[in-house]
Amino acid sequence: MNIDQLFCIFGGFFTLLAARSNWNWFWNHPKAKGVLSLCRGKKGARIFYSILGIFLIALGIKGF
DSSP states (O other): OOHHHHHHHHHHHHHHHHHHSOOHHHHTSHHHHHHHHHTTSHHHHHHHHHHHHHHHHHHHHHOO
16 A cells, blocks of 8 residues: 555544534635535535545545
């Protein structure tokens, strides 16, 4: 397992954890606010970030 795969796995776990939590510092970031408006609120953004986290973890496990 190389460093790129580990980066994807840890990034996926962080994204999944951020989607499941209610961290103000994460959800108040300007880029997260853009996703919030695109996904029509925090519920849609949490679903989007959950799917993104699962995708990153799977990509890290499978490899590029």
